[in-house]
Amino acid sequence: MTVIIIDIAKDFSKYPSGRTQEDGPASGALFREKHLVPAFTNNDKVIVKLDGVKGYPSSFTEEAFGGLVREGFDKNDILAKLTIEFESNAYEGYRDDILLYIKDATMDE
Amino acid sequence: MHDNFIKVNTALPMIVIEPPKIFSLSKNYEESVRCLSHLKREVYHPNLVKGKRQPISINLASIEELQPAAALVLAAELDRWRRLDGIRLQPRRLDEWSDQVLSLAHDLGLFDLLEVGLGHKSKINERLKEILHSSSIVSALQFVTGDRNTREITEKLAENLIKQVPEFGRKLTEKDDMALNTALAEASLNSVQHAYAYGGLKYPKVGNRWWAAAVYQQQGDRKYAKLFVYDQGAGIPKTLPKSTVGKEIMRIFKGRKNDDISLGWSDGERIRAALESNVSSTEKGNRGKGLPQIVKAISAVGGKLRVISGKGSVIYTKQDGVTMSSDNTIHLGGTMLEWTFSLDET
Numbered sequence: 001m002t003v004i005i006i007d008i009a010k011d012f013s014k015y016p017s018g019r020t021q022e023d024g025p026a027s028g029a030l031f032r033e034k035h036l037v038p039a040f041t042n043n044d045k046v047i048v049k050l051d052g053v054k055g056y057p058s059s060f061t062e063e064a065f066g067g068l069v070r071e072g073f074d075k076n077d078i079l080a081k082l083t084i085e086f087e088s089n090a091y092e093g094y095r096d097d098i099l100l101y102i103k104d105a106t107m108d109e
Numbered sequence: 110m111h112d113n114f115i116k117v118n119t120a121l122p123m124i125v126i127e128p129p130k131i132f133s134l135s136k137n138y139e140e141s142v143r144c145l146s147h148l149k150r151e152v153y154h155p156n157l158v159k160g161k162r163q164p165i166s167i168n169l170a171s172i173e174e175l176q177p178a179a180a181l182v183l184a185a186e187l188d189r190w191r192r193l194d195g196i197r198l199q200p201r202r203l204d205e206w207s208d209q210v211l212s213l214a215h216d217l218g219l220f221d222l223l224e225v226g227l228g229h230k231s232k233i234n235e236r237l238k239e240i241l242h243s244s245s246i247v248s249a250l251q252f253v254t255g256d257r258n259t260r261e262i263t264e265k266l267a268e269n270l271i272k273q274v275p276e277f278g279r280k281l282t283e284k285d286d287m288a289l290n291t292a293l294a295e296a297s298l299n300s301v302q303h304a305y306a307y308g309g310l311k312y313p314k315v316g317n318r319w320w321a322a323a324v325y326q327q328q329g330d331r332k333y334a335k336l337f338v339y340d341q342g343a344g345i346p347k348t349l350p351k352s353t354v355g356k357e358i359m360r361i362f363k364g365r366k367n368d369d370i371s372l373g374w375s376d377g378e379r380i381r382a383a384l385e386s387n388v389s390s391t392e393k394g395n396r397g398k399g400l401p402q403i404v405k406a407i408s409a410v411g412g413k414l415r416v417i418s419g420k421g422s423v424i425y426t427k428q429d430g431v432t433m434s435s436d437n438t439i440h441l442g443g444t445m446l447e448w449t450f451s452l453d454e455t
Contacts, residue, residue: 015260017294023301024258054264055291058402059298090284 003045006035009052016053019063028063032071036064040073040081050086056094058101065098066105078102121158124151125201126167132183133176134417134445141179142439145186149442152190153312166198170205175213177249177324178417178447181337184252185320185443187222189341192315197224203232208240209247216249217322248273249324256316258301263293263321263338270323270334276452277325277334285410289336289448292406295399296338296446297321302399304342304444312442314341332452341443344419345400346379376421377433384416384423384431403446412451418444 008016012035013026020029039046050056069075079102084095126148129140148167155162167183169175190196200206200223206214214220215237225233250269253262267290271278281289300319319340326333342348374382383400404425407414414425420436 015264017260018258018298018301022257023298024260026260055287055289055294057291057294057298058399059295059302088283090282090287093284094287 001045002043003047004039004043005047005049006039007049007052009049011035014053016060017057019059023059026060028060029067031060032064032067036068037071040068040078044081045083046081047083047085050084050091050094051088056097058097061094061098062101062105066101069102069105070107072107075102075105121161121163123164123166126151126165127171128167128169130171130173131176132172132179133174134178134182134441135176135415136174138417138422138437139439142437142441145182145442146439148186149312166201168201169210169214170202172210173207175207175210177213177217177247177322177326177335178337178339178445180213180217180219180249181252181320181322181339182441182443182445184217184219184222184322185254185318185339185341187219188254188320189313189315189318191222193313197222199224200229203229208236211236212240213247213249213324216247216251216324218251221251247324247326249322252320252322254318254320255297256301256318258294258298260290260294260297263297264290266321266323267293267336270325270336274325274334274452276332277450280450280452281410288406288409292403292448293321293336293338295402295406299399300338300340300342300444303348304340304344307343307348310341310343312341317342330453334450334452336448338446339443344376344421344440344444345383345416346376346419346421349379349383375433375436376419377423377436378421380416380418380421380423381431381433384425407448410450413449415447415449416444417441417447 006012008031012031016026016028016031018024018027020027036046065078068078079099082102084098086092086095126144128144129137131137132141132144134141148165151165187198190198200220203211211233215233220233250266250273253266255262271281297319301317304319305314305317319338321336321338323337324335326335384404385401403414407425408427411427416423416425418441420438420440422434422437423431424434425431
């Protein structure tokens with residue numbers, strides 16, 4: 001069983017925001033392509049750590065995680081592999097949003 | 110430089126824009142915005158004399174009370190002109206500027222946008238030293254701006270506000286701090302993604318630019334921290350596609366108001382819909398979560414959110430939800446989001 005840990009603040013950016021590169025330098029699309037797609041393609045378990053970032057704008061998290069479904073990943077497979085971790089309870093709402101975006105995403109959007 | 114760049118003829122009489130005594134979007138919206146519209150008209154659609162534009166100045170000495178939101182809109186206007194044409198207005202009759210106007214203009218960074226000679230600079234500094242020891246009621250942080258969602262900028266602004274106003278920082282939990290920073294990021298993102306996408310803007314744009322500022326304000330015994338994000342886009346009511354807005358507004362207002370959207374909805378009602386629902390100018394179901402997330406932040410942190418966009422104006426508080434004012438007669442020329450947090454002990 002292969003496991004990968006992605007710490008957003010350390011491995012990607014302390015300032016994630018926006019959907020695409022046009023929106024900003026640390027967009028959801030970039031995070032998805034650089035980290036999530038390889039992680040979900042090559043691993044059985046993907047742990048994403050949220051700590052170290054001062055909140056996550058919805059367009060970043062929706063594009064990163066909901067975008068996986070639009071790219072053809074099976075949402076049940078994503079949910080089975082994904083674990084979202086954080087030390088501070090302040091991130092609970094962002095975790096809930098991410099899970100909701102995966103569940104709500106459809107291929108035809 | 111934009112296409113309409115026209116040489117200024119300094120031999121021609123100067124056009125002087127006279128702002129109202131109270132330059133404020135909350136206390137004197139119509140006159141303040143009319144003044145800004147006048148400035149924009151003279152800058153971008155001037156009446157030429159022999160093919161040349163008359164010099165323009167704005168007389169800030171006529172202002173007795175300058176409110177931060179209006180000052181930020183003015184700063185953005187001066188910044189736009191500077192970025193597009195490299196032109197800076199000369200401040201006039203500086204000696205006559207009120208303490209409050211001089212102090213706020215200085216703090217916000219307005220003088221960096223104006224052509225201020227060395228002589229004037231030393232005069233300003235002397236005045237500011239005197240003002241520093243008087244009972245100053247508004248202190249501001251220098252405005253920041255960007256044309257992409259570079260989050261470091263807005264996070265730094267919030268951090269600096271907390272440093273300047275420690276009592277504000279003490280009121281924020283870690284979760285509140287996150288909600289606040291998320292809201293600021295959402296606001297600048299809204300400008301970058303939606304505000305300028307509509308096209309048909311009356312005046313030239315400087316990229317998908319937004320401006321933000323923060324102030325500490327004392328009104329009588331009450332103290333407030335305020336944050337502002339402004340853009341010069343088409344406004345929320347215009348950028349929302351009619352079809353989606355119509356559907357969403359009908360859903361939101363069902364049971365509260367006539368469902369016949371053909372009656373036409375005011376700008377205020379459209380802003381309200383955008384805040385209360387996941388309506389977006391992109392018409393995609395996965396979009397349009399940004400403005401509701403801004404509302405969510407206010408629900409978490411407390412305080413008041415005021416949105417002025419197009420001709421509409423709404424206020425959101427957790428206690429009262431969204432309340433609308435009647436539409437104004439003049440378009441703001443963009444969207445202003447203003448968060449107010451009370452610093453009083455409750």
